[in-house]
Amino acid sequence: MRIVVRNSPAHVLADLDDGDAFALRAWYGNASSGDDEAIALSVIRRVKVMNGWIECDCLEAQHQPLLAPIQQERTFTLRRLTPKDNDPGRHEERPNHALACPFHVDKDASPALIDRGYHLRPPPKSDRSYIDALPAIPDRLADVSGQDPARSSERNDRPSRLGGVLWRMLDRAGTNVIPPLQDGVDFTLANQLSRLRSASRELRVLRTWTLNALLSTWGPDYWNPESRWQQLLATSRGDWPVGLRRTGFMLLFSTSVSTQSVMPASTSRTIDILSKVRQPLRGDPATRRPFLTLLNVDFQDDDEGPVRAVQAYAQPVYNGDTLFPVESGFERDVSHLLLWLQQSLFDAAPELRISIIKPLFAMETPIGLCRPDFVLETAYRDQQPRRLLVEAFAMETEEYRNAKEKTIPRMKHLGPIFAVSPEDLTEANSERTGRRLQAWVVDKIGNG
Numbered sequence: 076m077r078i079v080v081r082n083s084p085a086h087v088l089a090d091l092d093d094g095d096a097f098a099l100r101a102w103y104g105n106a107s108s109g110d111d112e113a114i115a116l117s118v119i120r121r122v123k124v125m126n127g128w129i130e131c132d133c134l135e136a137q138h139q140p141l142l143a144p145i146q147q148e149r150t151f152t153l154r155r156l157t158p159k160d161n162d163p164g165r166h167e168e169r170p171n172h173a174l175a176c177p178f179h180v181d182k183d184a185s186p187a188l189i190d191r192g193y194h195l196r197p198p199p200k201s202d203r204s205y206i207d208a209l210p211a212i213p214d215r216l217a218d219v220s221g222q223d224p225a226r227s228s229e230r231n232d233r234p235s236r237l238g239g240v241l242w243r244m245l246d247r248a249g250t251n252v253i254p255p256l257q258d259g260v261d262f263t264l265a266n267q268l269s270r271l272r273s274a275s276r277e278l279r280v281l282r283t284w285t286l287n288a289l290l291s292t293w294g295p296d297y298w299n300p301e302s303r304w305q306q307l308l309a310t311s312r313g314d315w316p317v318g319l320r321r322t323g324f325m326l327l328f329s330t331s332v333s334t335q336s337v338m339p340a341s342t343s344r345t346i347d348i349l350s351k352v353r354q355p356l357r358g359d360p361a362t363r364r365p366f367l368t369l370l371n372v373d374f375q376d377d378d379e380g381p382v383r384a385v386q387a388y389a390q391p392v393y394n395g396d397t398l399f400p401v402e403s404g405f406e407r408d409v410s411h412l413l414l415w416l417q418q419s420l421f422d423a424a425p426e427l428r429i430s431i432i433k434p435l436f437a438m439e440t441p442i443g444l445c446r447p448d449f450v451l452e453t454a455y456r457d458q459q460p461r462r463l464l465v466e467a468f469a470m471e472t473e474e475y476r477n478a479k480e481k482t483i484p485r486m487k488h489l490g491p492i493f494a495v496s497p498e499d500l501t502e503a504n505s506e507r508t509g510r511r512l513q514a515w516v517v518d519k520i521g522n523g
């Protein structure tokens with residue numbers, strides 16, 4: 076990346092080093108450490124002072140995407156200078172960022188609903204037990220930014236930070252793992268929620284408050300000031316540092332969501348969300364339900380009123396018993412195939428143990444990060460355990476496919492790959508696909 080003259084990007088003012096570029100991307104992609112944010116902030120300030128723009132370097136093309144520094148009171152952020160698709164006078168010299176670049180602009184009609192970071196999420200910061208206390212409302216936080224100006228200028232289309240919190244809970248609770256049938260796990264919504272609660276006991280919002288203590292999994296609590304949850308939120312009041320807006324969380328299995336509301340299964344009422352409900356961008360929105368939704372609340376503009384849901388992240392799940400995360404209706408179909416595979420091989424070979432894993436974070440390989448759609452871990456008697464990957468190749472955009480193609484060589488470092496397309500799961504083909512997958516798994520284990 077480099078700093079170029081505003082409105083005349085062919086003229087270079089200064090180069091940004093790799094550390095600066097890394098920090099900017101990490102900040103924008105919500106994958107930053109405190110150090111990254113400090114660097115990002117200083118870079119944006121510097122560009123602002125120089126009255127320049129930042130030229131990205133994510134494309135292999137003559138013209139690179141441009142970013143303009145913006146200052147709103149004490150808050151700094153970057154605006155992405157990308158023309159609208161249907162703008163007749165569009166600037167050819169202002170291309171969109173590469174799909175894998177965190178600055179990529181989504182041209183979907185509802186950019187606030189989606190999460191582009193899905194295929195290249197950062198690895199989990201496993202050493203951290205704190206979760207980020209969340210800004211209540213992005214556009215209002217611009218003026219309460221004393222401590223952390225860069226962070227509070229959150230844009231709607233950045234990957235959802237609530238999503239990040241939810242994935243960490245799911246990961247810690249092992250909700251993204253269907254264990255071998257030999258373990259005899261009894262899947263119920265109540266069991267799964269209680270495991271998630273245990274995991275959230277290990278995450279802290281404040282020094283003295285765990286995520287679990289500030290979390291409700293019971294929809295009606297939202298309207299009940301006498302509920303234990305709301306009582307605890309009130310008790311926590313004095314422990315919130317000045318400058319952090321106090322918040323509470325609800326984790327709700329939801330039969331459906333809309334742009335600005337969540338329909339929890341535990342109540343017939345609907346919870347309206349002040350900003351938008353975010354969810355991963357994969358496949359047809361009509362087939363994504365049901366969801367596991369994490370939302371956070373504040374206490375109205377004066378911090379005195381009744382709880383108010385401000386943001387939500389809706390993670391599609393396989394069903395309400397497992398809460399196994401999927402990212403689309405098609406991934407749900409593929410999960411169904413994998414559960415069938417697990418059962419059929421258990422019947423045929425009771426000593427063969429198979430776990431089904433949905434990776435929520437990127438995995439490291441010698442040639443970079445990747446996140447396979449599904450991983451099967453197999454163990455048979457005293458043979459070496461094996462890791463097999465199953466990739467769901469849905470009918471996505473060309474752009475998405477290209478991005479995925481890039482990570483396939485990385486995935487090959489993790490294990491052999493079995494590809495499933497929607498065509499494979501049609502009524503006419505699904506049985507044959509199942510047999511083919513069975514034979515493939517048996518072959519891989521045999522040749523392990």
Ligand SMILES: [Zn+2]
Nearest residue numbers: 131133172176
């Ligand atoms: Zn870029």
